[in-house]
Amino acid sequence: MSVTLSSMSGVFKEDSVNLMASDNRSKYGWRSQISVWWIGAAAVCLGFLLLFVILGVVAHNSRTIGHQDSKCLTLIYSLTIDRNTLRDERDQLKINSSNLTKEMEVLQSQYNAMAVSRDNLQEEIHRLNLSRTDKPCYQGWKSFRDKCYYFSPTGVTKTWESSRKDCKERRADLVIITTTEELDFVSRTYEITWIGLSDKEQENKWKWVDGTNLLSDEFWQKGEPNNNNNEDCAEVSRTAKKFNDVPCARTFSWVCED
Template sequence: MSVAMINKSEEAEGDTWNEIGTEERFKYGWRSQCPVWWIRAAAVCLGLLLLIVIFGLVAHNASAIGQQDSLLDHLMKCEKLIHNLTTDNYALRDELNQMKVNSSRLTKEMEELQREYKTVRRSALVNDEEYTTLNSSSACKVCQRGWIKFNNKCYYASEKGQAKNWEDSRKDCLKRGVDLVMPTTKEELDFVARIYEKTWIGLSDKKHEGTWLWVDGSRLVTGFWQTGEPNNAGDEDCAEFINGKWNDALCSLTVPWICED
């Protein structure tokens, strides 16, 4: 219905209303006008309600779109995280495989080293047995490195310039598993003289004055003393070797020493 037709209808109704008397207006007027006003109010309310519904739908759609974007963003982050975890898992698996390979290689190397050790150990035991056999043989005695062999005996001479008293010299020999030299033959005296002109020998009368004992506990039978010795001048209880002969001297003197095995 157009606006013009509505206006004409309202004008016609207005003329008709004017032609009706006062009593008739009072009787019929309010009842005739009431439907028109109510329809207009209802139309306005419906329009407002429709606008509210439209705005609500728009707002709801906008919120839904925003939530959808947020969910999509969260989903992309989750996918990226899953990708990174998968990549890390592959890297860890490769590293684990490499560690297994290295462990296997190290195990083989350890087994090889153990076999080599056993071989070397067996060889060392054989050498020890040979050394013991040779050492125990009266025909062929093997001396330690740095020692001097003479008449199937081994001798250790203190380094040049070193000197100790009789007790300390003997302690040094004992630490080496031997004792001070005990030259009892002319041949051995000549050998000692070639090493040192003056040195301690394993002979003393410290336990009983005048009773000379070798360091192995045996008693002296034949001596090679210098003329007039031993004279015990000043409590001389230890024997030293000087130019092929023996001399009793103070045990506190410091001279070189020779050990005998």
């Protein structure tokens, strides 16, 4: 009986202890659940806040990237236009360069031709200078170009035939004038000078003393030869520096040519 009571007492104590423990668990469980709830709520809030922050950053970056993409496209378009413009300018420069090259080749060809012509002219000038070298002449004769000339003594005059005879005695003949320079050289000394030209053999068929025909009328004075009073011999005057036919019997100075 006492054991039973003790046992019962023990059961009672044990139940009391369990009841107290249960009471305590109930008290502390509510506090724990509230704490968990607050922590969970805070975590959720933090989660949402973090999500909003991430979404904001993403949206901002998207706008920035979009803006940068637009600027890049504009820059690419501008660079493409510049590249095309540079290509056009390069092509035009190639065309200009080609044209300039052709013009340079033409100019070079013309220059070469002119250089050849210049060299030929220089050779001709050199040859003419050599031919202009005065010929050595006997004493009393004058040298002009490659010929020698004898001028009759001052104050002495002869007919055309006598003048020619004098020249032949000097192994020469009356002067034959073939150039303007020779005409000027011969005519400058005396007022009137006999030259080796006549139409004694056939009227108006003027021949030089070497038998050659007068080839040009350029040296006659205006209106000459007029054969006035049978003029068959030619003279040159210092003032006119041109030919004139006069009677052969007149007397003038004379010039011989060797």
